Amino acid sequence: MALPTLRVSRYSKRLTFLFAATVILGPLLASSGRAEARPAASSVVHLVYWDWVPNIDKAIAIWNQTHPSIQVTLANVGGGSTEYTKLRTALKANSGAPDLVMLEYQFLPTFASIGGLVDLSKYGAAKASKLFTAGSWSQTVQGKRVYAIPQDTGPMAMLYRADLFRKYNLPVPKTWAQFSADAIAMHKADPNLHIADFMATQDDWLFGLMWQAGAQFFKGQGNDWTVHIDNQAAIKVANFWEKLVRAGAVSADSPWTPDWFNGFATGKYATFMPGAWGIDTLKENAAGTAGNWRVAELPQWKAGKHDTGMWGGAATAVTVQSKHPKEATEFAIWIDSNARALFPPGNKGLPLWWPASTAGLKVSKLYGHDSFYGGQEAGKVFASVSRHVVRGFVWSPFQDYVFSTLGTNLTDAVGGKMSFADALKKTQQQVVTFEQQQGYSIHG
Amino acid sequence: VVRVAKLNRVADFRVTGRWYRLRRTITPYLFQAPFLAAFALLFIFPVAYAIWTSLWLDRGLTSAFVGLRNYRLVLTDQQFYAGVERVLVVLAIQVPIMLVLALLFALLLDWPRIRFRGFFRLAFYLPNVIPGAVAALMWGYLYSTRIGPLAQVSPLLNAVHLGSPQPLAESALLPSIMNMLTWLWTGYNMIILYAALKEISPELYDAAAVDGASEWAVVRYIKIPLLVPALILTGLFSIVGTLQLFNEPAVLSSLTSVPANYTPNYYAYNMAFQFGAFNYSSTIAALLALLTFLLSFLFMRRATRGALTR
Numbered sequence: 001m002a003l004p005t006l007r008v009s010r011y012s013k014r015l016t017f018l019f020a021a022t023v024i025l026g027p028l029l030a031s032s033g034r035a036e037a038r039p040a041a042s043s044v045v046h047l048v049y050w051d052w053v054p055n056i057d058k059a060i061a062i063w064n065q066t067h068p069s070i071q072v073t074l075a076n077v078g079g080g081s082t083e084y085t086k087l088r089t090a091l092k093a094n095s096g097a098p099d100l101v102m103l104e105y106q107f108l109p110t111f112a113s114i115g116g117l118v119d120l121s122k123y124g125a126a127k128a129s130k131l132f133t134a135g136s137w138s139q140t141v142q143g144k145r146v147y148a149i150p151q152d153t154g155p156m157a158m159l160y161r162a163d164l165f166r167k168y169n170l171p172v173p174k175t176w177a178q179f180s181a182d183a184i185a186m187h188k189a190d191p192n193l194h195i196a197d198f199m200a201t202q203d204d205w206l207f208g209l210m211w212q213a214g215a216q217f218f219k220g221q222g223n224d225w226t227v228h229i230d231n232q233a234a235i236k237v238a239n240f241w242e243k244l245v246r247a248g249a250v251s252a253d254s255p256w257t258p259d260w261f262n263g264f265a266t267g268k269y270a271t272f273m274p275g276a277w278g279i280d281t282l283k284e285n286a287a288g289t290a291g292n293w294r295v296a297e298l299p300q301w302k303a304g305k306h307d308t309g310m311w312g313g314a315a316t317a318v319t320v321q322s323k324h325p326k327e328a329t330e331f332a333i334w335i336d337s338n339a340r341a342l343f344p345p346g347n348k349g350l351p352l353w354w355p356a357s358t359a360g361l362k363v364s365k366l367y368g369h370d371s372f373y374g375g376q377e378a379g380k381v382f383a384s385v386s387r388h389v390v391r392g393f394v395w396s397p398f399q400d401y402v403f404s405t406l407g408t409n410l411t412d413a414v415g416g417k418m419s420f421a422d423a424l425k426k427t428q429q430q431v432v433t434f435e436q437q438q439g440y441s442i443h444g
Numbered sequence: 445v446v447r448v449a450k451l452n453r454v455a456d457f458r459v460t461g462r463w464y465r466l467r468r469t470i471t472p473y474l475f476q477a478p479f480l481a482a483f484a485l486l487f488i489f490p491v492a493y494a495i496w497t498s499l500w501l502d503r504g505l506t507s508a509f510v511g512l513r514n515y516r517l518v519l520t521d522q523q524f525y526a527g528v529e530r531v532l533v534v535l536a537i538q539v540p541i542m543l544v545l546a547l548l549f550a551l552l553l554d555w556p557r558i559r560f561r562g563f564f565r566l567a568f569y570l571p572n573v574i575p576g577a578v579a580a581l582m583w584g585y586l587y588s589t590r591i592g593p594l595a596q597v598s599p600l601l602n603a604v605h606l607g608s609p610q611p612l613a614e615s616a617l618l619p620s621i622m623n624m625l626t627w628l629w630t631g632y633n634m635i636i637l638y639a640a641l642k643e644i645s646p647e648l649y650d651a652a653a654v655d656g657a658s659e660w661a662v663v664r665y666i667k668i669p670l671l672v673p674a675l676i677l678t679g680l681f682s683i684v685g686t687l688q689l690f691n692e693p694a695v696l697s698s699l700t701s702v703p704a705n706y707t708p709n710y711y712a713y714n715m716a717f718q719f720g721a722f723n724y725s726s727t728i729a730a731l732l733a734l735l736t737f738l739l740s741f742l743f744m745r746r747a748t749r750g751a752l753t754r
Contacts, residue, residue, distance in 0.1 A: 085717040200701065401718075412614070
């Protein structure tokens with residue numbers, strides 16, 4: 001028993017030594033090499049970019065090859081809230097933030113309001129507006145200020161199990177009324193089957209559905225905000241889901257947990273309503289159900305309409321700590337609008353994201369027949385719904401608090417402690433009180 | 445005589461001289477300096493800084509001195525009290541269970557006829573050395589209703605209409621956390637108690653044997669009374685640890701939805717790093733420290749008084 005332990009420790013000691021040697025000698029060797037090419041090296045701008053999109057390093061490699069004077073280093077410091085936590089800390093500490101950072105649209109006002117983001121219109125970003133779809137560009141500007149360059153968008157559509165709808169002889173829902181009827185019938189036919197999962201804590205999903213219904217939650221600028229979380233459209237959507245959750249026809253599992261992924265793999269849920277990025281999410285996590293899925297637009301509140309909202313989608317922003325905001329802006333526009341960067345070599349021919357750029361959306365590779373979706377041209381459905389995103393939706397600078405509070409209250413509501421509508425009302429009241437205390441001027 | 449007086453004067457100078465006195469006062473502090481420097485840097489400074497920031501309100505790039513305003517807000521915040529209530533429930537239910545178990549295991553390990561002592565000692569302590577990330581994976585598997593052992597048991601339970609357990613449901617979250625805490629900390633407390641048992645002089649056991657005391661009588665009249673100081677110590681650690689509860693809700697948040705205010709410490713963390721309310725977070729932290737201090741103080745006073753009268 002003692003021998004292998006010894007061997008391991010000796011090995012690890014050697015590793016430590018090697019590591020130390022590289023750490024100490026590496027920069028020395030590198031700098032001696034660099035010294036020869038000094039005139040060039042001094043004019044090279046180095047940028048650090050935080051982004052969590054898989055394989056984006058391959059697109060950055062193309063940039064670094066073609067732009068020797070602006071070299072970009074990628075750091076994946078974690079996705080979503082993990083990255084935001086680090087960014088918030090670095091901004092607070094006045095050091096440690098990257099030059100460029102990936103931010104979801106719903107958190108742009110948050111970081112703009114704490115003074116963390118550079119107004120890119122100073123560096124010619126306004127001219128780039130025509131490179132992107134109008135809907136995505138409108139998410140990154142406040143008045144004349146441009147806070148980020150749109151990267152991907154998340155127009156919502158409905159992925160559904162065609163085989164299950166066929167098995168129980170149910171029509172694929174075109175309206176929410178039909179969806180509701182299908183939900184009850186499906187659950188009656190098979191008590192283990194649910195038409196969808198109500199993700200009480202995934203409130204950008206729920207906001208997307210409320211967005212589709214015409215909900216407007218926030219209005220304002222700087223320190224002055226009007227908050228209306230319990231608006232009529234939002235309450236309509238909440239009541240709709242409450243009815244189905246209470247009937248047991250819709251489950252209420254926590255999203256992104258092992259159980260939830262397992263639910264897709266084993267046929268517990270018959271639909272999933274993600275943004276366009278969701279095309280690939282199921283492929284990776286429910287490979288066994290390949291061929292059974294199809295894509296359709298979201299069910300509608302009024303038959304004949306084609307409205308949708310957005311779930312997700314992100315942009316590239318430049319932080320105030322960057323010493324080279326001009327070069328950073330140039331890079332951000334390139335990576336988010338260049339069609340070659342969208343399909344870098346080594347990404348299995350898949351796009352890095354569902355592009356917000358008009359050039360990206362023209363790439364035919366986005367619209368191929370997809371065997372996971374039974375040969376359907378899944379991309380075409382998302383391209384078509386992206387034209388019907390309801391305009392003028394605004395996020396707040398305290399979106400994290402809104403989502404967290406709403407998630408807690410909706411979880412309580414699912415548990416029967418209050419109605420879904422009361423969860424919205426309670427959230428409204430809590431957000432107004434708390435953000436007033438935090439120094440915002442809030443009108444309820 | 446003159447000579448003696450002169451010598452005395454020299455001695456006086458030596459004993460009462462300013463330099464000598466100064467040296468006498470400084471020397472102990474010089475020895476303590478390394479500790480004091482680290483203590484000031486790593487303890488006094490952060491605490492003072494937290495209290496200082498709790499007196500301000502930052503909004504974007506501006507910042508205003510607001511005095512005790514944040515304290516008034518936290519003290520009227522229902523969310524804060526909900527978290528405090530949860531840790532007090534854990535304190536009332538889980539800590540006694542854990543300490544009784546730790547005492548039982550320590551006494552069993554100390555029982556002369558026990559076998560495989562080394563194995564059991566290690567086995568009980570093992571949870572404490574498992575890294576948090578691994579523990580999170582493990583509990584995710586154990587508490588899952590679809591992929592873990594529960595997934596296999598549930599159909600059987602459903603068949604006899606018992607209903608399958610849902611450890612990650614909102615209502616079961618606190619018991620699930622108490623279960624994790626017991627698993628993690630029982631062995632740790634057991635080691636402290638076991639070490640204290642090993643300190644007991646064997647002569648006492650010999651004397652008890654001579655008097656014909658049973659094994660139970662030895663436990664009741666020698667071991668437990670002599671364990672009281674160690675029990676007080678484990679009790680104190682448990683109070684402090686429970687009030688600062690953070691890891692378990694943080695670990696479970698990747699498996700299910702955990703409210704941001706689940707425990708005061710978790711609330712303080714979320715306030716700072718999710719919601720960007722750094723001042724509010726500092727205030728929660730300062731009040732939590734005060735509460736911890738108060739409860740520890742009350743516990744120590746009661747416990748030591750009880751020990752003295754015994």
